[in-house]
Amino acid sequence: MATIELKDVRKVYGGNIDAIKGVSLDIADGEMIVLVGPSGCGKSTLLRMVAGLEGISGGDVVINGKRVNDLEPAERDIAMVFQNYALYPHMTVKQNLAYGLKNRGTPKDEIERRITEAARALEIEAFLARKPRQLSGGQRQRVAMGRAIVRKPAAFLFDEPLSNLDAKLRVQMRVEIRRLQQSLATTSIYVTHDQMEAMTLADRLVVLNAGCIEQVGTPIELYEKPATTFVATFIGSPSMNLMTLGDGIGWTGPDGAGLPPDATIIGIRPEDIVIADGSLIGGFCTRVQVIAVELVGAESYVHGAAENGSIIVCRVPGRSIIGIGETLDLAAMPDRFHLFDRDGKRV
Amino acid sequence: MQSVVFPNKILPYALVAPQIVLTVVFFFWPASQALYQSMMREDPFGLQSSFVGLANFSNILADENYLHALRVTVVFSLATALLSMGIALLLATAADTVVRGKGFYRTMMIIPYAVAPAVAGMLWLFMFNPAMGTFAYILRRNGIPWDPLLNGDQAMSLVVVAAAWKQISYNFLFFVAGLQAIPKSLLEAAAIDGARGARRFWTIVFPLLAPTTFFLLVINTVYAFFDTFGIIHSVTGGGPAKATETLVYKVYNDGFVNLNLGSSAAQSVVLMVIVIALTAFQFRFVERRVHYG
Numbered sequence: 001m002a003t004i005e006l007k008d009v010r011k012v013y014g015g016n017i018d019a020i021k022g023v024s025l026d027i028a029d030g031e032m033i034v035l036v037g038p039s040g041c042g043k044s045t046l047l048r049m050v051a052g053l054e055g056i057s058g059g060d061v062v063i064n065g066k067r068v069n070d071l072e073p074a075e076r077d078i079a080m081v082f083q084n085y086a087l088y089p090h091m092t093v094k095q096n097l098a099y100g101l102k103n104r105g106t107p108k109d110e111i112e113r114r115i116t117e118a119a120r121a122l123e124i125e126a127f128l129a130r131k132p133r134q135l136s137g138g139q140r141q142r143v144a145m146g147r148a149i150v151r152k153p154a155a156f157l158f159d160e161p162l163s164n165l166d167a168k169l170r171v172q173m174r175v176e177i178r179r180l181q182q183s184l185a186t187t188s189i190y191v192t193h194d195q196m197e198a199m200t201l202a203d204r205l206v207v208l209n210a211g212c213i214e215q216v217g218t219p220i221e222l223y224e225k226p227a228t229t230f231v232a233t234f235i236g237s238p239s240m241n242l243m244t245l246g247d248g249i250g251w252t253g254p255d256g257a258g259l260p261p262d263a264t265i266i267g268i269r270p271e272d273i274v275i276a277d278g279s280l281i282g283g284f285c286t287r288v289q290v291i292a293v294e295l296v297g298a299e300s301y302v303h304g305a306a307e308n309g310s311i312i313v314c315r316v317p318g319r320s321i322i323g324i325g326e327t328l329d330l331a332a333m334p335d336r337f338h339l340f341d342r343d344g345k346r347v
Numbered sequence: 348m349q350s351v352v353f354p355n356k357i358l359p360y361a362l363v364a365p366q367i368v369l370t371v372v373f374f375f376w377p378a379s380q381a382l383y384q385s386m387m388r389e390d391p392f393g394l395q396s397s398f399v400g401l402a403n404f405s406n407i408l409a410d411e412n413y414l415h416a417l418r419v420t421v422v423f424s425l426a427t428a429l430l431s432m433g434i435a436l437l438l439a440t441a442a443d444t445v446v447r448g449k450g451f452y453r454t455m456m457i458i459p460y461a462v463a464p465a466v467a468g469m470l471w472l473f474m475f476n477p478a479m480g481t482f483a484y485i486l487r488r489n490g491i492p493w494d495p496l497l498n499g500d501q502a503m504s505l506v507v508v509a510a511a512w513k514q515i516s517y518n519f520l521f522f523v524a525g526l527q528a529i530p531k532s533l534l535e536a537a538a539i540d541g542a543r544g545a546r547r548f549w550t551i552v553f554p555l556l557a558p559t560t561f562f563l564l565v566i567n568t569v570y571a572f573f574d575t576f577g578i579i580h581s582v583t584g585g586g587p588a589k590a591t592e593t594l595v596y597k598v599y600n601d602g603f604v605n606l607n608l609g610s611s612a613a614q615s616v617v618l619m620v621i622v623i624a625l626t627a628f629q630f631r632f633v634e635r636r637v638h639y640g
């Protein structure tokens with residue numbers, strides 16, 4: 001049980017690579033924070049600084065009110081789940097689970113009790129005597145989780161723990177991690193680049209971009225009110241359509257009425273665009289030529305090219321019968337618009 | 348495996364011929380000679396020899412001197428292997444923590460391997476020669492009665508150190524590679540699990556190095572058994588009183604010095620059997636057993 005505070009944390013690698021450029025964040029007790037961002041934005045670096053595996057170049061990391069910058073990883077009372085699981089190959093599953101407790105001098109019967117408890121929660125009782133190489137990827141993942149929870153740490157740190165699993169197992173483990181984290185109410189930081197994982201796991205989502213925080217908020221907040229064009233295109237799939245106003249994009253409406261003057265970029269999510277049948281009034285609409293149709297089961301994504309060449313994606317329920325080359329009128333209601341200024345900030 | 352068909356009938360044979368010739372001339376021929384001679388006995392004047400069957404073998408196996416040489420070899424080999432591996436491991440773990448000038452240290456560490464055994468022997472001989480050696484002088488001044496020419500144990504330690512010194516580089520290279528092959532995340536997991544320093548080394552690093560260690564143990568034993576003739580010859584010549592006479596050295600001594608060819612040949616056949624056994628053992632276990640993954 002712990003709070004974690006990051007105060008203007010910075011990381012400079014080798015004197016000149018600014019990996020983290022001043023990140024501040026307050027994490028409440030029991031909260032699940034998910035760090036997302038494109039590859040190389042510094043997610044792992046930030047997590048590893050909290051873990052103590054990476055030195056801190058500037059700022060403070062505070063766990064439970066105590067500055068931990070100079071503490072060893074073991075003294076920070078955190079547990080980490082690695083992407084490649086990092087199970088000790090020469091130890092059995094049971095020894096893997098017991099190792100951290102043994103090093104801390106936990107009494108034998110207490111170790112036994114905790115292992116039994118964790119093994120039951122994760123359904124790995126049957127594998128306790130096996131070596132990691134005798135387990136499947138999903139089972140190893142469970143053991144890695146087990147190694148974290150037996151310690152009953154103040155915080156869990158996850159670095160893309162599910163990225164080595166197949167799609168189906170990933171969904172299953174995702175649900176399980178969430179359930180475990182909530183039942184233990186342990187503060188957690190979870191790094192992923194899978195936005196589905198991010199959206200479903202997070203209490204609050206932190207979007208990182210090139211070493212800076214772009215936005216912090218609940219998944220819904222980020223989805224409905226992205227603070228920047230970066231967040232707008234990063235969250236949601238397919239990503240939001242962004243168009244620059246006034247460059248002849250071809251949106252016609254009541255002469256731009258009602259739009260704030262400094263709005264230069266307009267963003268519309270694919271699901272907010274409908275195919276106009278002439279009945280939509282007061283909206284904006286444009287004519288596109290269909291260049292691709294993606295069928296994904298319950299819905300289809302229609303990619304259309306506007307007159308000026310920009311691509312607009314819209315979502316159509318069911319299996320679309322729209323053919324390539326057809327001309328469509330697309331429309332959207334103004335209350336669905338996301339408006340951004342010249343620098344990509346929301347207005 | 349795909350079978351390859353050469354259009355030319357002669358070329359393939361020509362290509363493998365040099366290797367075959369070398370193996371025949373330098374292995375099969377001498378080996379068969381040794382086998383043949385091991386069953387012959389020369390008369391005292393070396394004029395004729397007669398077939399004696401396995402008598403030479405039963406003789407050496409009953410010979411107290413031979414058994415003594417066997418014991419000496421075992422002690423010498425184990426001591427050499429353990430000493431050189433221990434020091435190499437220590438240096439490799441130290442080198443692993445070096446941040447700057449890694450390449451330089453590693454290169455320096457490899458130099459002893461390039462020194463010929465006899466030269467290595469001379470080096471240590473000079474340093475520890477009771478009459479003129481610097482270290483012998485230092486030892487004696489500190490009250491240690493150093494005289495490897497009379498004291499068998501001291502002679503043994505001297506050849507062990509000289510033989511081990513030469514092998515440290517080789518072991519070092521393998522240990523460095525072995526240490527680098529340990530995934531970084533395992534050490535990080537151990538750090539989070541509260542294991543540091545010696546504890547981390549013995550519970551995580553050393554077990555993960557087991558394949559390397561086992562491989563090196565076999566290699567070093569073979570080295571100490573068969574490849575240390577030059578060192579022993581230049582440092583102690585097997586003395587004092589046969590205290591450092593290993594099996595290989597005894598083969599040389601009995602055959603070339605005492606010209607007891609039959610016995611010497613029988614001894615070398617025994618050595619050959621030992622080499623074959625060790626090699627087979629290495630292939631069986633090192634290649635398959637001790638692997639994690």
Ligand SMILES: Nc1ncnc2c1ncn2[C@@H]1O[C@H](COP(=O)(O)OP(=O)(O)OP(=O)(O)O)[C@@H](O)[C@H]1O
Binds near residue numbers: 017039040041044045
């Ligand atoms: N040891 C290092 N030395 C120098 N630069 C590094 C080091 N580790 C990471 N970096 C740099 O720091 C930046 C952030 O790396 P980091 O591993 O945190 O990215 P990430 O967000 O986790 O990416 P991914 O999603 O691909 O794992 C990258 O530009 C990377 O090149």
Ligand SMILES: [Mg+2]
Binds near residue numbers: 043044045
């Ligand atoms: Mg990463």
